[in-house]
Amino acid sequence: MIRVLNIISDTNIGGAGRVILxxxxxxxxSKFETLAAIPRGSxxxxxxxxxxxxxxxxxxxxxxxxxxxxxxxxxxxxxSVKPDLVHTHGALSGRIAxxxxxxxxxxxxxxxxxxxxxxxRPPGRWVNKLVNEHYANRIIAVxxxxxxxxxxxxISPKKITLVMNGVAAVEETSPAQRAALRQExxxxxxxxxxxxxxRIEDYKGHLYLVYAAKQLKDRGYENFRILxxxxxxxxxxxxxxxxxxxxxxxxxxxxxxxxxxELLNILDVQLNASYGTEATSMxxxxxxxxxxxxxxxxxxxxxxxxQDGENGLLFPTKDSxxxxxxxxxxxxxxxxxxxxxxxxxxxxxxxxxxxxxxKKVEQVYLETLKGVSHGTKRT
Numbered sequence: 001m002i003r004v005l006n007i008i009s010d011t012n013i014g015g016a017g018r019v020i021l022x023x024x025x026x027x028x029x030s031k032f033e034t035l036a037a038i039p040r041g042s043x044x045x046x047x048x049x050x051x052x053x054x055x056x057x058x059x060x061x062x063x064x065x066x067x068x069x070x071x072x073x074x075x076x077x078x079x080s081v082k083p084d085l086v087h088t089h090g091a092l093s094g095r096i097a098x099x100x101x102x103x104x105x106x107x108x109x110x111x112x113x114x115x116x117x118x119x120x121r122p123p124g125r126w127v128n129k130l131v132n133e134h135y136a137n138r139i140i141a142v143x144x145x146x147x148x149x150x151x152x153x154x155i156s157p158k159k160i161t162l163v164m165n166g167v168a169a170v171e172e173t174s175p176a177q178r179a180a181l182r183q184e185x186x187x188x189x190x191x192x193x194x195x196x197x198x199r200i201e202d203y204k205g206h207l208y209l210v211y212a213a214k215q216l217k218d219r220g221y222e223n224f225r226i227l228x229x230x231x232x233x234x235x236x237x238x239x240x241x242x243x244x245x246x247x248x249x250x251x252x253x254x255x256x257x258x259x260x261x262e263l264l265n266i267l268d269v270q271l272n273a274s275y276g277t278e279a280t281s282m283x284x285x286x287x288x289x290x291x292x293x294x295x296x297x298x299x300x301x302x303x304x305x306x307q308d309g310e311n312g313l314l315f316p317t318k319d320s321x322x323x324x325x326x327x328x329x330x331x332x333x334x335x336x337x338x339x340x341x342x343x344x345x346x347x348x349x350x351x352x353x354x355x356x357x358x359k360k361v362e363q364v365y366l367e368t369l370k371g372v373s374h375g376t377k378r379t
Contacts, residue, residue, distance in 0.1 A: 004365060005083035006036045006053070007074060007094030009061045010044060016089040016110045017044045018282055019142075022167050024051035026358035032365065037077050037094070039063070056081065066092040075101055085365055088136075095135035104372045106364060107136040112145035112279040112300035115152040129154035138368045140361075143279045143301030161364050164304065165280040166357025169289035169348075173265040181259075181266050185227070185252065192224045192331045194295075195267040197260050197283050200232035205273025205297060207238060211320035212327060213247040219324075222250075224331055226271070229254040229263055264290060268337060269330050272296040272306075275317045280305060288348035293340030295326045305352075311343035 010017050024034055034053045038044050039062035048055050056077055061070045074097035078086065086098035086105040098105035118124040132139065132155050139155065140163050141147035147160050173181075187193060198204050206228060213226055228238070228251060235253075242251045257263060264270070270287040271294070272278070278300035285305065287294060294312035296302040306312040313329065315322040330337055 001033050002031060002085065002365065002369070003033045003035065003081070003083045004085045004087055005078065005081060006034065006087045006089065007091045007097075008036065008038055008044065008089040009063055009065065009070075009091045009093075010089075011039050011042045011062050013043050013047065015279075015282060016108070017047075019108070019110065019165055020044075020053075020089070021047055021051050022165070022282075022354050023358050023361055024048070024053055025168055026166075026354040027052075028358070028362060032362060035081055035083065037061075037074060061091070061093065064093075065090055066096075070094075071096050071100070074098075078103060085369060087365075092131075092135070099135050104137045104368055105135065106138045106140060106368055107132070108140040108142065109146050109150060110142055110279055111277040112143055112149055113277050115149055119153045125154040129156075133159055137372065138364060140364060144304050145300045146279045163357070163360045163364060164301075164352065165282060165285060166352045166354045166360075167282055167285045167289065168354045170261050170264055170286045172290060173262055177262065178266050181262055185225075185254075185266075187225055187266075188223075190223060192268050193227060193266060194224065194269045194271050194327065194330075195227040195229065195263060196271045196273070197227075197229045197257075197263060198272075200228070200230050200235040200238055202234045202237075203274060203276025204232075204234070205275050205318070206234065207241055208273045208318060208320045208323055209271060210238065210241045210245055210247060210251060212324040213251050214245045215321060215324040216327060216331075217247060217250065219328065221328065221331060224250060224327070226251045227254060227263065227267070228252065229257045229260065231256050261286075264292065267292055269327075270294045272302060273323065274302070275299050278302055285348065285352045288344040288352065291341040291345040293330070293337055293344055295323065295330065307343070307347065309340075311340055311347050313340075 036048050036053045037056045037058050040057040040059050045055050058073050070093035074094050078101045086103050088094035088107050095105050119128045139160050141160050142165050242248050270292050280301045294306050296306045297317040298314045299317045308314040313326040315326050
């Protein structure tokens with residue numbers, strides 16, 4: 001049995017946490033034992049335990065990558081549980097602690113964003129390369145865009161393995177359930193329903209959806225709705241824009257919803273307008289499992305998930321007019337939606353299932369351990 005200690009500093013259930021939970025659902029538990037070190041009080045504790053992980057709560061570490069006290073605390077955890085491998089999800093403290101305990105470490109990079117200028121040239125590039133290569137035996141990039149970010153920062157491609165995220169298929173609800181939810185949300189029959197189910201942050205691009213809605217209304221379109229589910233720091237800004245632009249009749253701000261899977265089932269098209277940090281969108285993958293076509297910005301990892309004309313449409317980042325054009329095509333051409341729907345399910349089943357993802361992660365575990373001396377000492 002190979003014991004793997006995951007280290008994640010998130011106090012909420014974000015993208016990295018969902019990746020671990022997805023892995024646990026499909027992990028080969030006959031060969032791999034999963035432990036997770038998380039900040040005390042993290043919302044990840046209960047779902048991780050339900051998924052079969054042994055959870056170790058750590059004082060400190062909350063929502064921060066590095067602190068010397070966190071390194072000391074994690075060294076104690078590592079020495080106590082004696083893992084064969086440490087897998088960190090952004091926590092530099094975890095990588096340093098693993099290195100000091102002579103345990104091989106894998107670092108998963110879950111985001112994609114432009115590399116700062118200071119990391120593109122010396123001495124920043126040298127420091128970034130040294131830190132990331134020294135404190136990781138292997139780096140997992142969750143999209144080609146993420147891998148490019150890493151190499152742009154000086155990290156050797158030889159250190160990087162591409163493992164795109166995978167998700168469990170979303171359960172399909174019945175026609176009666178879908179009709180009831182549409183009725184609850186006052187969506188008339190014959191309406192094309194778009195939706196975005198994500199944290200409402202500036203870089204998620206919600207304002208561009210509002211601008212596109214305004215352009216569609218100005219073109220005479222009325223038979224559409226945009227459902228916006230979620231909360232976040234940018235929520236009030238988006239709500240204000242919806243009212244000021246006069247699109248509150250077609251853009252419905254739903255706030256926090258616990259029935260996200262049910263909402264996915266009533267959408268005709270999923271939207272993603274991100275222009276920051278998007279690597280491999282879990283929401284897009286979940287929609288694809290239902291055969292849901294998407295309209296997505298061409299930022300980050302989106303072009304490797306959404307193949308333009310095959311399972312969705314891509315538009316230039318921050319271009320609300322191009323977004324409105326793509327939405328108009330979806331409204332006007334039901335046959336296009338049907339074609340992209342078939343493509344979405346086909347691509348999901350061949351590339352992005354939870355089973356495929358878990359096997360790839362476990363292969364990285366085995367290859368990493370194979371490359372480590374059997375005589376490695378743990379302290």
